[in-house]
Amino acid sequence: MTDTTTIVDRIALGLSGALFVLGIVVMGVLELLAGKPYSPAPLTNDAGDVIATPLIDPTLRTGIVIAALLVLAVWGAYKLVTPMATDAADRAEMAAD
Amino acid sequence: MATNTANPLATNFEVELDGPLTSYWLALLRVITGWWFFHAGVTKLIEDGLAYSYGPMYMQEMTGTALGPIPVWMGNNLAWLIAPGVPLFETLIGLALMAGLLTRLASIGGVIFMTLFWIGNAGFGHGLVNSDLMGLLLFMTVLVLGAGRYYGLDAIVEQTKLVKRHPKLRYILG
Numbered sequence: 001m002t003d004t005t006t007i008v009d010r011i012a013l014g015l016s017g018a019l020f021v022l023g024i025v026v027m028g029v030l031e032l033l034a035g036k037p038y039s040p041a042p043l044t045n046d047a048g049d050v051i052a053t054p055l056i057d058p059t060l061r062t063g064i065v066i067a068a069l070l071v072l073a074v075w076g077a078y079k080l081v082t083p084m085a086t087d088a089a090d091r092a093e094m095a096a097d
Numbered sequence: 098m099a100t101n102t103a104n105p106l107a108t109n110f111e112v113e114l115d116g117p118l119t120s121y122w123l124a125l126l127r128v129i130t131g132w133w134f135f136h137a138g139v140t141k142l143i144e145d146g147l148a149y150s151y152g153p154m155y156m157q158e159m160t161g162t163a164l165g166p167i168p169v170w171m172g173n174n175l176a177w178l179i180a181p182g183v184p185l186f187e188t189l190i191g192l193a194l195m196a197g198l199l200t201r202l203a204s205i206g207g208v209i210f211m212t213l214f215w216i217g218n219a220g221f222g223h224g225l226v227n228s229d230l231m232g233l234l235l236f237m238t239v240l241v242l243g244a245g246r247y248y249g250l251d252a253i254v255e256q257t258k259l260v261k262r263h264p265k266l267r268y269i270l271g
Binding site: 023024027028038039040041058059060061062063065066069076079080084 | 161162163164208212215216219220221222223224225226230264265268
């Protein structure tokens with residue numbers, strides 16, 4: 001299989017992957033280490049009082065994951081407007097006048 | 098990909114997209130995900146037709162999310178589009194996935210829907226990875242792997258002269 005990934009592809013996939021892992025796994029580990037509530041939702045008692053709040057605002061974590069999706073979306077749009085690898089190969093094979 | 102002759106399971110369980118088990122599973126994943134959205138959409142159509150008023154209301158209540166004021170603005174100003182759009186697009190996305198036609202385009206729609214549900218429902222009591230995010234990941238998987246090529250109509254459409262002349266159409270097919 002021919003590797004047709006470019007530096008742009010690698011940056012986009014690397015950045016997106018890093019953001020996914022940061023927002024979900026790394027910050028999830030920090031939540032665990034910080035103790036209750038262990039998840040990005042406040043913990044309440046039977047009376048409805050908040051007894052533990054998350055270490056990291058879920059808005060930040062979801063925002064990082066959405067940023068990861070946006071990186072993929074922008075990369076997809078970039079791929080749409082740039083010539084495909086096969087297009088370039090086709091052009092290279094064209095005979096000169 | 099090199100064949101691992103030392104592993105007797107390699108022929109069936111290797112992640113090769115033309116392998117029989119991979120094709121079968123991708124097609125099934127696509128159809129079940131499609132049915133999920135089709136059912137969600139068509140039941141709204143049966144109950145409310147193209148006047149699904151809960152759609153705009155849901156977005157108006159999406160305050161304090163990572164998308165800032167965008168969902169609330171949409172709920173206030175695009176109700177004319179959201180009320181018919183939610184049941185209609187859910188149904189069409191589901192049909193497209195089940196048929197395997199315009200699979201990637203439909204999956205992009207599914208990702209947008211699931212992103213809004215994920216942050217709108219904000220059901221994070223058991224962690225950030227909940228059923229809404231898993232649904233989002235299902236659509237991403239169908240999109241990335243071009244699951245419409247496996248027992249789907251996109252496999253046929255991609256062989257047409259039109260797609261061969263304009264190979265970038267594969268970005269929305271597959």
